[in-house]
Amino acid sequence: MSAxxxxxxxxxxxxxxxxxxxxxxxxxxxxxxxxxxNRGEVVTLLGRxxxxxxxxxxxxxxxxxxxxxxxxVNGRETIAMxxxxxxxxxxxxxxxxxxxxxxxxxxxxxxxPPQVASGGMSIExxxxxxxxxxxxxxxxxMRLSGGEQQMLAIARILRTGAKLLLLDExxxxxxxxxxxTLGRMVRQLKQRGYTIIMVEQNFRFAAPLADRHYVIEHxxxxxxxxxxxxxxxxxxxxxxxxx
Amino acid sequence: MFELxxxxxxxxxxxxxxxxINGSFYALLSLGLAVIFGMLNIIxxxxxxxxxxxxxxxxxxxTQLGPWLGSPDFSLNYWAALIVVPLLVGALGIVIERTxxxxxxxxxxxxxxxLTFGIALIIEGLFRQWHGSSGKSYDxxxxxxxxxxxxxxxxxxxxxxxxxxxxxxxxxxWFVIERTKLGSYLRAGTENPRLVQAFGINVPLxxxxxxxxxxALAGFAGVLAAPIFTVSPQMGADLIIVVFAVVVIGGMGxxxxxxxxxxxxxxxxxxxxxxxxxxxxxxVFVIMSIVxxxxxxxxxxxxx
Ligand SMILES: Nc1ncnc2c1ncn2[C@@H]1O[C@H](COP(=O)(O)OP(=O)(O)O)[C@@H](O)[C@H]1O
Ligand SMILES: [Mg+2]
Numbered sequence: 001m002s003a004x005x006x007x008x009x010x011x012x013x014x015x016x017x018x019x020x021x022x023x024x025x026x027x028x029x030x031x032x033x034x035x036x037x038n039r040g041e042v043v044t045l046l047g048r049x050x051x052x053x054x055x056x057x058x059x060x061x062x063x064x065x066x067x068x069x070x071x072x073v074n075g076r077e078t079i080a081m082x083x084x085x086x087x088x089x090x091x092x093x094x095x096x097x098x099x100x101x102x103x104x105x106x107x108x109x110x111x112x113p114p115q116v117a118s119g120g121m122s123i124e125x126x127x128x129x130x131x132x133x134x135x136x137x138x139x140x141x142m143r144l145s146g147g148e149q150q151m152l153a154i155a156r157i158l159r160t161g162a163k164l165l166l167l168d169e170x171x172x173x174x175x176x177x178x179x180x181t182l183g184r185m186v187r188q189l190k191q192r193g194y195t196i197i198m199v200e201q202n203f204r205f206a207a208p209l210a211d212r213h214y215v216i217e218h219x220x221x222x223x224x225x226x227x228x229x230x231x232x233x234x235x236x237x238x239x240x241x242x243x
Numbered sequence: 244m245f246e247l248x249x250x251x252x253x254x255x256x257x258x259x260x261x262x263x264i265n266g267s268f269y270a271l272l273s274l275g276l277a278v279i280f281g282m283l284n285i286i287x288x289x290x291x292x293x294x295x296x297x298x299x300x301x302x303x304x305x306t307q308l309g310p311w312l313g314s315p316d317f318s319l320n321y322w323a324a325l326i327v328v329p330l331l332v333g334a335l336g337i338v339i340e341r342t343x344x345x346x347x348x349x350x351x352x353x354x355x356x357x358l359t360f361g362i363a364l365i366i367e368g369l370f371r372q373w374h375g376s377s378g379k380s381y382d383x384x385x386x387x388x389x390x391x392x393x394x395x396x397x398x399x400x401x402x403x404x405x406x407x408x409x410x411x412x413x414x415x416x417w418f419v420i421e422r423t424k425l426g427s428y429l430r431a432g433t434e435n436p437r438l439v440q441a442f443g444i445n446v447p448l449x450x451x452x453x454x455x456x457x458x459a460l461a462g463f464a465g466v467l468a469a470p471i472f473t474v475s476p477q478m479g480a481d482l483i484i485v486v487f488a489v490v491v492i493g494g495m496g497x498x499x500x501x502x503x504x505x506x507x508x509x510x511x512x513x514x515x516x517x518x519x520x521x522x523x524x525x526x527v528f529v530i531m532s533i534v535x536x537x538x539x540x541x542x543x544x545x546x547x
Contacts, residue, residue, distance in 0.1 A: 083437070084443050084445045087441060099435060101435065112431055112442065160443075
């Protein structure tokens with residue numbers, strides 16, 4: 001059947017997307033996506049700008065217009081669920097534009113998302129992981145630097161107990177040191193058992209972190225590359241991503 | 244100095260008091276509009292009718308309810324009305340939001356404005372049909388009759404109560420919105436409701452409750468107003484025009500802005516009545532025009 005199924009590795013299935021179509025108004029953006037993510041895996045959604053990677057994450061949360069197909073989260077069908085119920089299946093979303101609330105302080109931003117599962121990080125753990133945020137806790141969201149906003153956008157979903165993280169271009173527009181820090185953080189989260197879907201433009205950042213890469217083009221998955229096949233498929237990836 | 248201008252200090256104080264009273268109502272009503280606009284993106288033109296409804300329900304509770312129920316001695320007194328009536332007006336607001344407003348969020352602002360304007364006309368029309376245009380009077384509750392001697396003037400107790408009650412409610416609302424967790428949901432929801440919902444918060448429910456609360460504030464203002472203004476079907480329409488000007492001056496959607504601007508404009512109006520009475524009816528609109536020219540987003544509004 002689909003590329004996703006033939007490549008799905010052994011493990012406990014966390015997410016299964018089948019035949020996903022999504023629209024913004026009249027524009028048909030996703031044309032039948034299929035992919036699978038198992039518990040504890042890190043996978044990337046790669047593709048050129050406008051391929052439909054952000055739309056894929058948004059469609060999983062019911063943030064696009066009309067959707068069809070199937071999105072199973074931990075064995076539960078979510079395609080017809082309202083957005084606020086989907087989060088409570090244990091999903092944390094870090095949007096591409098970061099979505100820091102300007103009228104809330106850094107700490108209010110951190111505390112905003114409600115708990116969706118047990119076992120989230122405590123405030124102390126989060127401040128140990130991101131010391132900058134502790135210093136800036138009283139600053140309004142709009143005063144934070146780009147790097148601080150990105151840390152905050154990730155930190156606030158770690159507090160909620162979500163075990164499936166949707167991270168959209170977290171390395172975008174950040175200084176190399178910060179990108180390195182984020183890379184270390186993703187490894188740390190993987191060790192702790194989080195399941196992570198990363199949308200990335202920065203292939204060099206994503207390549208060493210992920211168990212599997214899905215390449216999206218025009219709203220379809222056109223290539224699936226498990227880590228162990230990465231070397232052999234390098235040329236194909238370069239061609240698809242134009243890097 | 245006052246004598247030079249031909250004004251007695253008594254006249255000044257009493258107009259300042261009237262200004263403060265009006266300002267309290269402007270503050271309460273524009274606060275409700277600001278809260279609703281922030282979350283629903285709808286300019287609630289029904290607000291004046293909901294304020295009138297508050298006053299009328301208080302009057303009905305005091306004078307009509309007993310006979311209706313067949314026990315003429317029963318009445319809903321002022322203090323009970325202060326709690327029950329806002330709840331009723333808020334509940335009616337929730338019905339309006341659930342059945343009508345909800346379908347308009349995806350459309351232009353203008354549709355919400357037209358719908359709420361239409362609902363206002365219907366509510367006011369119904370009351371004119373039932374009760375005519377003549378005003379009803381509502382007795383001041385026993386304990387708040389009379390006046391306090393401040394030395395330089397007599398302060399009617401009920402007026403003092405109106406100022407204290409409305410400022411307390413305004414401050415409490417501000418505090419909840421700006422300083423509590425619940426308020427942080429509201430502020431975040433005002434900025435980016437889709438993301439707040441993606442975090443697992445039931446935003447549609449929040450919108451419904453916000454509308455109910457904003458409208459309940461109008462109902463509360465109506466009960467406060469019943470003993471000092473005549474209770475009549477058009478009482479809201481007269482007041483709400485000025486309140487909209489207040490909202491424009493303060494900046495659409497700003498919580499603190501609506502409170503401060505409401506009070507300040509009441510006082511400005513009062514002062515104008517003392518120094519140049521001919522202008523007192525238009526001064527708010529003159530200020531509105533100037534603010535629109537100089538700072539279109541309003542004094543406390545953020546430029547988008
Ligand atoms: N809100 C929207 N309304 C209409 N079209 C959109 C919207 N957001 C994205 N698109 C379109 O959907 C396509 C996929 O966009 P997106 O998922 O953001 O791509 P990517 O994240 O891969 O760069 C693009 O053609 C884009 O123009
Ligand atoms: Mg994108």
